Amino acid sequence: MSSSSSSSDDVLDSVVQSVASVPNMLQQRLNNIESSNDQRKRRRYIQRQREAVHKRLMQDYFDENALFEGYYFRRRFRMHKDLFMRIVEGVTSVSDICHPPDALDESFRMSARTARESLHEFCIAVMSLYGPRYLHRPTAYDIQQLYGHHGNVHGLSGMLGSLDCMHWRWNACPNAYQGQYTKGNYHYPTVVLEAVASQDLWIWHAFFGSAGSLNDINILNNSPIFNKVYDGTAPDSSFVLRGTEYKFGYYLVDGIYHDISVFVKSLSCPDDPQRAKFKRVQEKARKDIKRAFGALKKHCQIVAKPSMFRDISNMTEVMKNAICVYDENEVIPETQPLEYGGQEWMQRLRIIQSAVIHIDLRRHLTDHLWTMDNLDLNLPPEDELEDQYSEKDSLL
Numbered sequence: 280m281s282s283s284s285s286s287s288d289d290v291l292d293s294v295v296q297s298v299a300s301v302p303n304m305l306q307q308r309l310n311n312i313e314s315s316n317d318q319r320k321r322r323r324y325i326q327r328q329r330e331a332v333h334k335r336l337m338q339d340y341f342d343e344n345a346l347f348e349g350y351y352f353r354r355r356f357r358m359h360k361d362l363f364m365r366i367v368e369g370v371t372s373v374s375d376i377c378h379p380p381d382a383l384d385e386s387f388r389m390s391a392r393t394a395r396e397s398l399h400e401f402c403i404a405v406m407s408l409y410g411p412r413y414l415h416r417p418t419a420y421d422i423q424q425l426y427g428h429h430g431n432v433h434g435l436s437g438m439l440g441s442l443d444c445m446h447w448r449w450n451a452c453p454n455a456y457q458g459q460y461t462k463g464n465y466h467y468p469t470v471v472l473e474a475v476a477s478q479d480l481w482i483w484h485a486f487f488g489s490a491g492s493l494n495d496i497n498i499l500n501n502s503p504i505f506n507k508v509y510d511g512t513a514p515d516s517s518f519v520l521r522g523t524e525y526k527f528g529y530y531l532v533d534g535i536y537h538d539i540s541v542f543v544k545s546l547s548c549p550d551d552p553q554r555a556k557f558k559r560v561q562e563k564a565r566k567d568i569k570r571a572f573g574a575l576k577k578h579c580q581i582v583a584k585p586s587m588f589r590d591i592s593n594m595t596e597v598m599k600n601a602i603c604v605y606d607e608n609e610v611i612p613e614t615q616p617l618e619y620g621g622q623e624w625m626q627r628l629r630i631i632q633s634a635v636i637h638i639d640l641r642r643h644l645t646d647h648l649w650t651m652d653n654l655d656l657n658l659p660p661e662d663e664l665e666d667q668y669s670e671k672d673s674l675l
Contacts, residue, residue, distance in 0.1 A: 540636035
C-alpha cells in the first residue's frame with residue numbers, strides 16, 4: 280500500500296515539474312525566434328543622393344547655359360528640347376508625379392520600382408493629354424492625303440496603308456499564362472501589336488494586347504479596325520480606279536489574310552511581266568509597316584527590349600505612348616452609328632467580305648500599274664536607317 284502511494288507521488292511530482300517548465304520553454308523559444316529575426320538579412324538601403332543628381336541633370340540639360348544643348352539633347356531624350364518642355368508643362372498640369380522614367384540607376388539614381396511607377400504615371404498623363412489628339416483614325420482630309428501620297432510614291436490609288444503584326448516579348452508573364460502567350464516559333468511569351476502604317480510612317484491604327492499564340496487572322500477577328508466602317512461612322516473612303524468605283528479603301532497585307540475587298544495581296548507566281556510588276560510594287564509598298572516597326576523600336580527603346588511589366592494594361596499604356604504621332608489633324612465629327620445587324624450594316628459587311636471585289640481590285644491595280652513608267656521598283660537597302668526591323672530582332 281505504501282509503495283503504490285509513493286509511486287503516485289512520484290508521477291504527480293513529475294507532472295508538476297513538467298508544467299512548471301512550460302513557461303521557461305516558451306521563453307526560450309521566443310528568445311530563439313527573436314535572435315533568428317535579428318540575424319535575418321535585411322534589405323540594404325542605398326543612399327542614391329537624388330538631390331545632387333537632380334542638380335547635375337539640370338546643369339547638363341535644362342539650365343539657361345546648359346552643358347549639352349541641341350544635338351546632344353535630342354540624342355539623349357529622342358526629341359527637341361522645345362517639344363520636351365511642352366510635354367513637361369502639359370504633363371505637370373494634369374499629374375502630380377512627373378519623374379524621368381529611366382531605368383539607368385547610375386544616371387538618375389532611381390530604383391527599378393521607382394522608374395516603373397514613374398513611367399506608369401507619365402503614360403497616364405500623356406494619354407489623357409495627347410491621346411485624343413494623336414491616336415485616332417484618319418479623317419476625311421487625311422484619307423485624301425493618304426490616297427494622293429500613296430498614289431504618287433507607290434502608284435497605288437485608294438491605298439490606306441499596310442497592315443501587319445509585331446510581337447513584344449513578355450519576360451514577366453505569369454507561369455499560368457505561359458502557354459497562352461507563347462507561340463511555337465518564338466519559344467517565349469509575347470504580346471501582339473496589330474498596326475496600320477502609311478508610307479510616311481504614320482501608325483494610325485494600333486490594336487495591342489492579343490496573346491502571342493494567336494495568328495494574324497485570329498487577331499484581325501478580334502480587332503476593331505472595321506467597326507466604324509460597319510456602323511457607318513467612318514469617313515467616306517470611296518475612290519475610282521479605271522472607271523470602277525470602290526466604296527472602301529484598301530490595305531496591303533501578306534498571304535495569310537483572307538481574300539476580301541479591303542485587302543490587296545501579292546501574287547505568288549506571276550506568269551507575265553504585267554503581273555510581275557504588280558507583285559514587285561505590292562511587296563515594296565508593304566515594307567512601309569516594317570519600316571514603321573523599325574522606327575518605333577529605334578525611337579522608343581523600351582518596346583525594343585523584353586517587357587518587365589506584370590500587367591498587360593501597363594504594357595498597353597507604354598505601347599500607345601510610343602506610337603503617339605505628332606501630326607496636326609482635324610477633329611472627327613461624331614456620327615450616329617448604324618444599328619448593329621441591321622440591313623445597311625449587313626450590306627457593308629457583305630461588301631467588305633466580298634472575294635469578287637478583291638479579285639477585281641487587284642486586276643484593276645495590275646492594269647493601272649502597267650501604264651506607269653516612273654515607279655521605283657527597287658527594294659530599300661538593308662542598311663537604311665528606318666529599315667532596321669526584322670522578324671528576328673523584333674523581340675530583342
